[in-house]
Amino acid sequence: MRPSGRAPDEMRAISIETGFTKHAEGSCLVGFGDTRVLVTASVEERIPPWLRGKGEGWVTAEYSMLPRATHTRGQREAAKGKQSGRTQEIQRLIGRSLRSVVDLRKLGERQIVLDCDVIQADGGTRTAAISGAWVALRLAVDKLMAAGAISDDPIEAKVAAISCGICSGTPVLDLNYHEDSSADADANFVLIEGGKIAEVQATAEGATYDEEGLLRLLRLAQIGCAQVFRAQDEATRK
Amino acid sequence: MRPSGRAPDEMRAISIETGFTKHAEGSCLVGFGDTRVLVTASVEERIPPWLRGKGEGWVTAEYSMLPRATHTRGQREAAKGKQSGRTQEIQRLIGRSLRSVVDLRKLGERQIVLDCDVIQADGGTRTAAISGAWVALRLAVDKLMAAGAISDDPIEAKVAAISCGICSGTPVLDLNYHEDSSADADANFVLIEGGKIAEVQATAEGATYDEEGLLRLLRLAQIGCAQVFRAQDEATRK
């Protein structure tokens, strides 16, 4: 039995509330259990300098935790004057994950920025962010298509992410904060609907695992992402 | 008639949803119309270096806008590496306003940090932040008192804030973004329940007003803050 009382392959409740803010072209408040991330998709009719004149667009992401999203208050990065290595690592991961399912040529010379702000943290904030970012992106692209700005859909598939870990020797799915801090190994999988892998980040600080362990974590991730894909589907079908 | 269709002395709907996040000692999501600010109060059992050994506590605030709280996306201050002058000005105002109703000796040697993060902006974010910060502070202090950490209530009164302005020659209350950007003069009043003034910041860029105009704005603010005091009361009585 896991500390959370869940079965090893049991996800927490997923919630996706679309249209959470009125200005953004796409937005949602995504929840994986008590983890809640506000994602907005902003369409900008300009692209980074290094892409100019290539007829392509860009999708990028920024990530931040509100200071009191966590058990004890963290210092505000804007006050510290720089983003931590962890923040930068996560926002680069979110951007890459979303770009893995977007045809940037079909997007045209515009940029979509996905802002992922963690309102409340209880483990898995980066995977919730990626999963919610797909929804916000989908909504923003739908708006561009409805307005005739884009004719061919640049989104080729759904992408979702989930964390897995090994707790007391047992591979488990979707760790909350309490489980995460005592896990022997920790892995984040970004999967694409249809069985493809976009990204694997598996780390074992203090403990290690082998090929068999990696595969078992991947299979849990496939179970988890299947549920996220359904939730994304419901959220965007409305 | 105002652009918003409201009467000159008519406020927007005020909403205060307490307990919006689970980790903070006090929290609320405060809404003045479409402006929504998430406020958390964090109790820290330490004080700034310059207060050590004085037997007093401290109350301070930080303020930030989520990048897409506004019509067009603003650059994230953590990414720019510094807080703007506007941000610093506002967070200093929030801190001063709350301290004007707190007896810091009764608080004991601890600090309460009020984080005000604007989720959605439509004018009046600083006044909504001050008004909500009082609620979050009240909840955090109630928790300290319930736990026996504080015996005498350090909060001496309610404090609330509202913006007023002169639009096409008419003094109006609680400007939304559209009204604010076309106002001739703009004033923020921070008032204390019982008729006292904590702070006045009245500015006329491009236009000016006289003593009479200042008084008319102050009276509108008194009307507005009376409604905020009632909303604060309801939110914290629950």
Place this chain on the structure above:
Amino acid sequence: MRPSGRAPDEMRAISIETGFTKHAEGSCLVGFGDTRVLVTASVEERIPPWLRGKGEGWVTAEYSMLPRATHTRGQREAAKGKQSGRTQEIQRLIGRSLRSVVDLRKLGERQIVLDCDVIQADGGTRTAAISGAWVALRLAVDKLMAAGAISDDPIEAKVAAISCGICSGTPVLDLNYHEDSSADADANFVLIEGGKIAEVQATAEGATYDEEGLLRLLRLAQIGCAQVFRAQDEATRK
């Protein structure tokens, strides 16, 4: 009797020495008692990016204290690597105050930067800075008009500023450092010759005041600014 021995409505001696530096288009060393601020006005034949093509000019200000302007040495902001919130708040106030009396269209597509460097501080540095900045601006604009670069005078009126406060229950005018640090409430008024108000910033940290108190402070400010207007007049008539 005030700590300074002055009557409640008595200003300190005002001194304005124009032409204090030779390179600037306009400059003065302004003194309110022992507070001395060097102000230079620099005319630049370019405007901020967001004003380009609008046929308007810009007036802006920067403010700084020399490290040993004060009783104990403060750290140099250039060495710390950032301007404090207080500095930014003050320089924004100076800029707004001066723009409230300038017709930016008549200025043409150029910028005037008002640098206010506090040589010696004894209370009221921001109000001395605003009052001196008007003189430096006036001199710089006179030079532009004499050179034929501007035909219509863009300066519509004089603007001056003064601080007031409530000390031991009595409203007093033009506080020095000693009075300021023990004041119950503190207010800075920026007034325009002819009875108009450009800006009010009234704060009560620890104490509060009411509508009556605000009015009494405003009336003291009117007395004080009348004297500043005369000093500005003499300084620029020479």
Place this chain on the structure above:
Amino acid sequence: MRPSGRAPDEMRAISIETGFTKHAEGSCLVGFGDTRVLVTASVEERIPPWLRGKGEGWVTAEYSMLPRATHTRGQREAAKGKQSGRTQEIQRLIGRSLRSVVDLRKLGERQIVLDCDVIQADGGTRTAAISGAWVALRLAVDKLMAAGAISDDPIEAKVAAISCGICSGTPVLDLNYHEDSSADADANFVLIEGGKIAEVQATAEGATYDEEGLLRLLRLAQIGCAQVFRAQDEATRK
């Protein structure tokens, strides 16, 4: 056939020159083909604040590219005033990888900093850095043990890293810069001698792979790391 002319499972020449600098407690110049990284291990008799009093040591890493390690000169991070997200991501990876084979309690209350400076880059700089860092760490720990500062060896195993990728549909080992920039998917594996995995970072920007692909990359990595382990062995046996 690969662009480099190598077989899919063929490594570039590995070179490890120990004692490259005289001041560091351990150092080497590690080469994977034309990629050359200078690694120094510095023993410091102090630990990070958050570890004080726990009776444990710490191992951490910093990473940097010399400006002209690459085809075109990159801006110096010290001149830009901040480390890029990429730099921080890599140095965090190096630190975690080394800590996965160190018993921090046996290290005692001291810190070993591994500085990895890329002298010349041709793909795989982070994996060369990890592989060389183990050598520098081994040498520094040997020196501590020879001096009697440590009695039990805190290093539990060898750790090495290698990059793999999918080029034109074929999984290949140890990509050089040319291969890396055209790869469909890119993965870095950090393996521990004896069959354990310390870290997997597999990314597919633009393309994707499946479970089968991940396994094939892992097997290439096992082939590559076996060769690195031998080179580490030779370098430290001298």
Place this chain on the structure above:
Amino acid sequence: MRPSGRAPDEMRAISIETGFTKHAEGSCLVGFGDTRVLVTASVEERIPPWLRGKGEGWVTAEYSMLPRATHTRGQREAAKGKQSGRTQEIQRLIGRSLRSVVDLRKLGERQIVLDCDVIQADGGTRTAAISGAWVALRLAVDKLMAAGAISDDPIEAKVAAISCGICSGTPVLDLNYHEDSSADADANFVLIEGGKIAEVQATAEGATYDEEGLLRLLRLAQIGCAQVFRAQDEATRK
């Protein structure tokens, strides 16, 4: 004949006005012709961390140009967020120069900070700053000695500085801005009363000189510093 109309070995008028600000323990406004630098000496009863427990004091300096000290306005370093290389080079030079005549053991465990702020620049700001800093230091040390905080005078000699250069082939003394910008070579000498040299910084960008040229510049500097020593003497004897 020099552009300035002066003879090759002719200094500009030197002026030293002591007590220019009231808070600093020592202060003066030093003028070399139109170059004017405000120097304050601040005594702090603490020393840098690396000197603690050695029974010695410290003398250090900071240097800054007001934005409009020059012909065209320069950007404020506090606004840019960092001090330029030039600023740092100059303030290091000033500190070293003053320390060359101070016995830091006799100063006791305290620090004297010399703030040199250029009010108006017309060539030779660093040499005027060094020459004035000696006066401010002398006044601050006199005050410490008068108060009995120091018994033995820690100042061993006078130190002064002057710039020389080669203009159109002729070595000249004390260059103004116009001469400086067209000089073939430029040298700053810091000399100690009695014939000793504290520092030489001789640069030839674009042109070069030989041993003979260096000696001729040194002799001009000796002529110039003799006059500065007299001015320092008069200023501090009052």
Place this chain on the structure above:
Amino acid sequence: MRPSGRAPDEMRAISIETGFTKHAEGSCLVGFGDTRVLVTASVEERIPPWLRGKGEGWVTAEYSMLPRATHTRGQREAAKGKQSGRTQEIQRLIGRSLRSVVDLRKLGERQIVLDCDVIQADGGTRTAAISGAWVALRLAVDKLMAAGAISDDPIEAKVAAISCGICSGTPVLDLNYHEDSSADADANFVLIEGGKIAEVQATAEGATYDEEGLLRLLRLAQIGCAQVFRAQDEATRK
């Protein structure tokens, strides 16, 4: 006898290994005894903004110490977020020194950046850097001339640098770290082949010297630079 066992006018062994890295247009690893500096010359087909349209090129330098180039590890400047005053002073000196022998008009509208990274420090890093930078520059210019990008050689002469100092009263040449830290006075000379001086930086913190001392140091420098010129010649003739 010197601490190093060398005669007063005896240099350490000079080594210059050209082509140390493969990407740079010119590069060398220069050694003055145990001091080793990697210098790369990067040709960039663009110039700084303030040079545009003048038909001239630019030569500039950057300098850095690897963290463990020294006896104890120094903090990485990229991690601290700024370059120290010492670093900036040195890189400005390197740039000026090289420009003193380059005809920038003959270079054409391009920039050559000399990156000097200290791999191992044992005194004299800046003089080794200047001496090696000339070699890297020579190689890069040769490549430009061979490619026909430049027709007239812009390098007018060799430039080299050496440090001298006064140790226990004796002027000595080319100080190592141990000698440097106990020297009474310290001077760096940048000399041009043929007897000209490009730069002198002579400092006496704690001690002082006179005209005679300065001349004796200069003569030692002439002896030392003659040897560096020969080594530069050999290195670039190959």
